[in-house]
Amino acid sequence: MTEQPSPAAALVYSDELSQHVLNPNHPMRPIRLRYMHELMAASELLNAPSLLQAEPRMASRDEILLSHDPDYVDAVRAIGSGGIVPNMYEFGIGSGDNPPRPGMYDSTALVVGGTLVATQLVRDGKVPVAFSPAGGVHHHAMFNRASGFGVFNDAAIAIQKLVDDGLRVAYVDIDCHHGDGVQAAFYKTDRVLTISLHESGQWLFPGSGFVEETGSGIGEGYSVNVPLAPYTQDELWLRTFDSTVPPLVEAYAPDLLFIQLGIDTHFRDPLTHLQITTQGFTAAVTRLLELGRVNDGTVAVGGGGYDMGAVARAWTMGLASMAGFELPDSVPESFDAVAGLDYFEDRPGPVALDEDVAEEVERFAVRTVEAVKSTIFGRHGL
Numbered sequence: 001m002t003e004q005p006s007p008a009a010a011l012v013y014s015d016e017l018s019q020h021v022l023n024p025n026h027p028m029r030p031i032r033l034r035y036m037h038e039l040m041a042a043s044e045l046l047n048a049p050s051l052l053q054a055e056p057r058m059a060s061r062d063e064i065l066l067s068h069d070p071d072y073v074d075a076v077r078a079i080g081s082g083g084i085v086p087n088m089y090e091f092g093i094g095s096g097d098n099p100p101r102p103g104m105y106d107s108t109a110l111v112v113g114g115t116l117v118a119t120q121l122v123r124d125g126k127v128p129v130a131f132s133p134a135g136g137v138h139h140h141a142m143f144n145r146a147s148g149f150g151v152f153n154d155a156a157i158a159i160q161k162l163v164d165d166g167l168r169v170a171y172v173d174i175d176c177h178h179g180d181g182v183q184a185a186f187y188k189t190d191r192v193l194t195i196s197l198h199e200s201g202q203w204l205f206p207g208s209g210f211v212e213e214t215g216s217g218i219g220e221g222y223s224v225n226v227p228l229a230p231y232t233q234d235e236l237w238l239r240t241f242d243s244t245v246p247p248l249v250e251a252y253a254p255d256l257l258f259i260q261l262g263i264d265t266h267f268r269d270p271l272t273h274l275q276i277t278t279q280g281f282t283a284a285v286t287r288l289l290e291l292g293r294v295n296d297g298t299v300a301v302g303g304g305g306y307d308m309g310a311v312a313r314a315w316t317m318g319l320a321s322m323a324g325f326e327l328p329d330s331v332p333e334s335f336d337a338v339a340g341l342d343y344f345e346d347r348p349g350p351v352a353l354d355e356d357v358a359e360e361v362e363r364f365a366v367r368t369v370e371a372v373k374s375t376i377f378g379r380h381g382l
């Protein structure tokens with residue numbers, strides 16, 4: 001009898017995660033996850049023996065409280081059940097980014113629970129890497145308020161649970177926006193190294209994530225920010241990544257690697273200005289998985305991503321890398337949820353930049369890398 005090979009990766013997903021609508025014009029469309037899942041199915045990835053599929057569960061109130069204020073959690077619960085919370089603005093709810101809506105508590109608790117299931121699968125040694133694509137988009141959520149589409153910060157909650165169990169965690173966030181909520185949660189500790197590679201807050205929400213934000217107290221040197229200029233493309237983005245992320249993660253030698261895989265860096269993304277392709281994204285994911293191999297495992301979450309075709313392709317490609325599954329070059333014809341997708345890779349990618357723009361963008365990245373090296377590397381013996 002041949003032994004069943006153990007799975008290489010897990011996907012934590014259910015269609016329930018894709019069914020709510022924040023409001024009719026909101027750019028964050030959970031339906032994007034259903035398109036992603038349909039593409040994973042159409043390309044046979046979901047049939048791969050190397051893939052374990054798991055259902056999310058609701059996070060408990062106590063779990064959400066690991067990284068949130070009880071008054072805020074109760075306000076979200078009251079709004080989610082249709083209650084009137086007159087001071088909801090104090091909790092960041094009511095703005096265009098974070099509209100109050102029925103079901104708000106339950107749908108977010110399910111996202112948090114999905115990320116907790118993924119984390120547990122890795123901790124239990126069931127898989128070396130688990131992906132919770134509905135997670136990560138809440139990376140702006142703060143201790144006592146919603147922010148930037150984020151309500152309950154699933155990454156911060158899952159990481160806090162690991163820290164409470166005595167583990168040291170490296171969190172790497174490649175979303176186009178600064179991962180400010182996760183950074184804030186662990187700003188004063190050396191038990192979590194946070195690294196965020198993003199479009200500079202000079203041009204983009206949330207207006208933070210500068211190199212000078214390095215942590216405080218014993219956390220000094222454990223918050224790392226790698227801001228880039230608008231129009232940065234694959235080659236420079238990956239070069240900047242290579243100069244900063246692997247040396248720091250290797251020097252820190254965490255017990256577990258936690259990665260946030262926002263794809264709003266994509267050149268077709270309507271909200272942002274970096275110009276990354278799905279193949280550039282996948283190259284970064286491959287590097288992160290390589291880094292995670294030396295640890296006890298890797299937990300991956302999704303993140304931003306507002307171009308439906310980019311989200312479906314990038315996260316399918318990312319999961320295929322995790323599972324060691326070879327995708328075809330072309331998007332299967334049976335996948336028609338998003339029109340006009342011929343290939344998984346972007347062919348063609350963005351147009352080449354004018355020389356003077358390219359030089360300016362390059363100078364910005366070089367300055368960032370030099371600043372990270374001079375302010376952070378010494379703390380880690382580099």
Ligand SMILES: [Zn+2]
Nearest residue numbers: 175177264304
């Ligand atoms: Zn984002």
